[in-house]
Amino acid sequence: MRAFVYERPADVAQAIAAVAADPQAAFLAGGTTQLDLMKDGVWTPDRLVDITRLPLRGILVEGQLMRVGALTTMEQLAAEPVVAQRLLMVREALLAGASVQLRNMATIGGNLLQRTRCRYFRDPSVSACNRRSPDSGCAAVDDTARMHAILGVDERCVALHASDVAVPLVAVDAQALVAGPGGQRHVPLTELWVRADEGPSIEHVLTHGELVTAVDVPLLPAGWRSGYLKVRDRASYEFALCSAAVAVLMDGDLIADVRIALGGVGSVPWRARQAEEMLRGTHVDPVRFEQAGRATVAGAYTLPGTAFKVDLAVATLTRQLLAMTTEAST
Numbered sequence: 278m279r280a281f282v283y284e285r286p287a288d289v290a291q292a293i294a295a296v297a298a299d300p301q302a303a304f305l306a307g308g309t310t311q312l313d314l315m316k317d318g319v320w321t322p323d324r325l326v327d328i329t330r331l332p333l334r335g336i337l338v339e340g341q342l343m344r345v346g347a348l349t350t351m352e353q354l355a356a357e358p359v360v361a362q363r364l365l366m367v368r369e370a371l372l373a374g375a376s377v378q379l380r381n382m383a384t385i386g387g388n389l390l391q392r393t394r395c396r397y398f399r400d401p402s403v404s405a406c407n408r409r410s411p412d413s414g415c416a417a418v419d420d421t422a423r424m425h426a427i428l429g430v431d432e433r434c435v436a437l438h439a440s441d442v443a444v445p446l447v448a449v450d451a452q453a454l455v456a457g458p459g460g461q462r463h464v465p466l467t468e469l470w471v472r473a474d475e476g477p478s479i480e481h482v483l484t485h486g487e488l489v490t491a492v493d494v495p496l497l498p499a500g501w502r503s504g505y506l507k508v509r510d511r512a513s514y515e516f517a518l519c520s521a522a523v524a525v526l527m528d529g530d531l532i533a534d535v536r537i538a539l540g541g542v543g544s545v546p547w548r549a550r551q552a553e554e555m556l557r558g559t560h561v562d563p564v565r566f567e568q569a570g571r572a573t574v575a576g577a578y579t580l581p582g583t584a585f586k587v588d589l590a591v592a593t594l595t596r597q598l599l600a601m602t603t604e605a606s607t
């Protein structure tokens with residue numbers, strides 16, 4: 278591993294100033310992804326600004342909003358009672374997202390900003406990677422691997438956004454609270470990440486020195502039901518081939534309102550707004566559910582190894598819609 282400067286700032290302002298002043302500096306939080314990337318030589322910061330002791334940990338519920346400090350661990354959030362009561366799909370995504378050891382180290386802010394798991398991105402001996410090296414090409418498009426994305430991608434990059442918890446958070450319109458040299462701002466999670474087909478070498482909209490300090494998560498109102506279904510190659514500690522976060526408000530057999538997002542298929546956590554519009558105000562109908570799934574994956578960019586994800590996404594969404602609507606209406 279290369280030598281680097283390590284520093285521990287006294288407060289958030291000092292941390293932001295330290296990173297903003299050095300183009301080769303970066304924040305360090307739980308480190309569960311960052312250290313791997315450094316050991317592999319994929320990520321080579323000259324200066325690490327350790328924010329783990331800053332007061333950015335904890336969960337505050339006020340009215341219909343839950344503020345989650347960026348350094349709150351995945352395990353802490355999963356154990357929060359209000360999450361089980363009002364955002365069950367978030368709890369299910371957290372528990373499906375990592376082993377308990379990782380959940381005790383990994384932070385929510387770090388999870389949202391994790392780098393892609395694309396094997397070529399993580400192998401510095403591969404030169405063709407537009408994400409790592411702009412305009413160098415994409416080694417993955419000649420690959421037969423199954424773990425790439427099919428939505429929000431093109432021949433320049435098919436990298437997948439691998440976060441589980443980001444999927445239900447996108448479904449409920451959570452927002453990142455961001456602090457930076459220019460002050461604070463809110464960034465809706467639906468706008469935090471940049472689709473690979475809109476900028477293969479840009480992962481998110483944060484500028485250098487900006488830090489996610491918290492995530493504001495609207496609680497689902499009383500009467501809503503939600504759940505997260507993750508389809509993967511094995512039941513323990515594996516990334517999603519496809520996942521579906523679904524929240525519904527039922528009025529008898531009628532879907533009064535619905536929120537849907539998909540994981541494991543997009544270069545960003547994929548909010549399925551068209552499917553929501555197709556289902557809002559309709560009755561429970563598996564055929565309609567499948568049509569909504571087909572509409573969501575229309576225009577997918579597939580490779581030989583990823584073509585199966587089109588049908589898998591439709592089946593995953595249909596199954597989760599059925600589970601949520603039939604249990605909710607009984």
Ligand code: SF4
Binds near residue numbers: 395396398407414416
């Ligand atoms: Fe790089 Fe994206 Fe291609 Fe992977 S898919 S090799 S991250 S450009």
